[in-house]
Amino acid sequence: MIVDIKNCVRIMKKDWKTTIKNKMILLPMILLPQIFSLVLPPLMLIGVLIDPEGIIAAFGNQEQFISLFNIPESYNQYLIGAEIMTRMMILPFFLFIPTFTAIIIASDSFAGEKERKTMESVALLPISKMELIFGKVLTAFIPAMVITFLSFIFLGIEINLMFLSHLDGNILIFLDPIWLLSVFVLTPTLSYVNILITVIISSRSKDFKSAQNISGVLVIPIITLMFMQMFNPAFMSPLMIIILSAAIGGVCLIFMDLANKLLDIERLILTL
Amino acid sequence: MEAAIRVENLTKVFHNKKAEPENREIWALDSVSFKVEKGEIFGLLGPNGAGKTTCIRVIAGILKPTSGTAYIQGENINQFQSHLLRKNLGFLTENHGSYEALTVKENLAFFGSFYEIRNLNDRIEDVLKQMGLDGRKEMKAGKLSKGQKQRLAIARTILHEPEVLFFDEPTSGLDPSAALKVRNLIIRLKRKNRTLFINSHNLEEVQKLCDRVAILDQGKIKRIGTPSDLSKELWDTQEMTCTLKTPVSSQIEAKLASLDYIKHFRIEDNKIYIHSNDVNETTPPIIKELVNLGAEILEVNRTRHSLEDIYLKLMKNEIEWGK
Numbered sequence A: 001m002i003v004d005i006k007n008c009v010r011i012m013k014k015d016w017k018t019t020i021k022n023k024m025i026l027l028p029m030i031l032l033p034q035i036f037s038l039v040l041p042p043l044m045l046i047g048v049l050i051d052p053e054g055i056i057a058a059f060g061n062q063e064q065f066i067s068l069f070n071i072p073e074s075y076n077q078y079l080i081g082a083e084i085m086t087r088m089m090i091l092p093f094f095l096f097i098p099t100f101t102a103i104i105i106a107s108d109s110f111a112g113e114k115e116r117k118t119m120e121s122v123a124l125l126p127i128s129k130m131e132l133i134f135g136k137v138l139t140a141f142i143p144a145m146v147i148t149f150l151s152f153i154f155l156g157i158e159i160n161l162m163f164l165s166h167l168d169g170n171i172l173i174f175l176d177p178i179w180l181l182s183v184f185v186l187t188p189t190l191s192y193v194n195i196l197i198t199v200i201i202s203s204r205s206k207d208f209k210s211a212q213n214i215s216g217v218l219v220i221p222i223i224t225l226m227f228m229q230m231f232n233p234a235f236m237s238p239l240m241i242i243i244l245s246a247a248i249g250g251v252c253l254i255f256m257d258l259a260n261k262l263l264d265i266e267r268l269i270l271t272l
Numbered sequence B: 001m002e003a004a005i006r007v008e009n010l011t012k013v014f015h016n017k018k019a020e021p022e023n024r025e026i027w028a029l030d031s032v033s034f035k036v037e038k039g040e041i042f043g044l045l046g047p048n049g050a051g052k053t054t055c056i057r058v059i060a061g062i063l064k065p066t067s068g069t070a071y072i073q074g075e076n077i078n079q080f081q082s083h084l085l086r087k088n089l090g091f092l093t094e095n096h097g098s099y100e101a102l103t104v105k106e107n108l109a110f111f112g113s114f115y116e117i118r119n120l121n122d123r124i125e126d127v128l129k130q131m132g133l134d135g136r137k138e139m140k141a142g143k144l145s146k147g148q149k150q151r152l153a154i155a156r157t158i159l160h161e162p163e164v165l166f167f168d169e170p171t172s173g174l175d176p177s178a179a180l181k182v183r184n185l186i187i188r189l190k191r192k193n194r195t196l197f198i199n200s201h202n203l204e205e206v207q208k209l210c211d212r213v214a215i216l217d218q219g220k221i222k223r224i225g226t227p228s229d230l231s232k233e234l235w236d237t238q239e240m241t242c243t244l245k246t247p248v249s250s251q252i253e254a255k256l257a258s259l260d261y262i263k264h265f266r267i268e269d270n271k272i273y274i275h276s277n278d279v280n281e282t283t284p285p286i287i288k289e290l291v292n293l294g295a296e297i298l299e300v301n302r303t304r305h306s307l308e309d310i311y312l313k314l315m316k317n318e319i320e321w322g323k
């Protein structure tokens, strides 16, 4: 099936103008990532600055972590403590940001058209179902990615500033392959599949609120990932991230076709 | 030449799961067939719930028919990708369907962007002028009055200059002068050889505008033809009305009942409605009889039947006649 990407972009731009203006959507979308990327991390890292040995000991054996996490030899106690803390406590939370943003925006995709009584106008556009779905996915995907990438940059700057006097020419997070793969490979695929599912849920819900409630279930796999990383620090290896992303990518391909079947325009118009 | 729209045995059944078992199936369209020629104004007339909206939604490909099919400019809606067919369709929905958070201009720019319009901005200006909205360009659609919203929706429908246009209740909710403007627009579109399909429950409007009319009731087409054909077909007999100065006496009533050239008659206070096969032949003797019985005649009229009479006759149970 040929998808004219221009049609998808037109839908996306219109959605940004109508949906994202909505304070119910915009506020949580901007505030929550700030909490995860700017407010929580310093609170978690402050202990490392005060007593690095104590914090490291609380997590386990320092030598084990150094080999497990491939921690550079040039790292001092403070940086080793920061590395362990960010990897185990901050990275898992960070995976929440795109999913959260995506669910908020994607919940509105079709339920919003229904609530605004514009669904029939949209159905009458000379575009295919696939173009409509893909346009709705882009509407949520791009802001979710922008917010995630910005949060990553802010978080990195913040952490490096916190440990500025201990850096000795090292840089935290920004050069760490686990962080880079998580933010730029795992997060996009995870968000994409979540958005796709939420868009379909939205097309079958009676309004934005109930779409959001049902889509909330999608955070369960993310929480699972989060705990796996917290309790088993070795879980998130570069190889694991790539395998996970590839598996999720495969799910996306199957879902794209399923989404096309599940999007029932007739039902959307008739249940106005 | 290929008809602009050809509908063949189109049937649409809705399933209402919450209703009583015997009412679960709603036959919104029940084997409907008709043709609309290119350049014609076709009216689909019927009371609320007759199936008019369902009919054009199925033709435009946003509802799937239960059975039967339709062809738009020769393309079968069941076989052709419906979104490609829609490139050449205009569709005015019952609900205005614009984005209230966007301005008038943003709305048109969005909807217009999906069609190949050479100079969209100029075209938007042009259409806004035609619809008398050029002063409201930067206004949020949500701030417009009901009539202005309807005009914005019409602007959207004609923006890409489609060959075939569907108008669902185009003048409902408009004041008389706004309704007149819409009717004039429809006539201008016809002059450009566009095909127009109008859903309406407004008889007067359909009679004034349409070249042909189909009367739809409970999903079935009751009659189809030009407004004047329909009048002739339905009223094979002709009617005269005679108004007396005083209420009609029983003596007169008895006399009328005895005249065999009167097909039937009805008395309402001091008015007599008489049907016969040829009013020209029967009016003089009837008047003579009435005068002989001492009736004081104020007025004698021949009734011209409008589409409304036909419509009412079809929709309601027929009026009780005295013979």
Ligand SMILES: Nc1ncnc2c1ncn2[C@@H]1O[C@H](COP(=O)(O)OP(=O)(O)O)[C@@H](O)[C@H]1O
Pocket: A270, A271, B014, B015, B016, B026, B027, B028, B046, B047, B048, B049, B050, B051, B052, B053, B054, B055
């Ligand atoms: N979503 C629906 N579910 C069940 N029945 C419906 C639905 N939409 C319309 N109908 C029924 O279909 C019939 C035709 O409706 P409609 O096409 O809207 O009529 P009209 O436009 O002539 O007023 C009505 O009896 C209506 O109740």
Ligand SMILES: [Mg+2]
Pocket: B049, B052, B053, B054, B094, B168
């Ligand atoms: Mg209707």
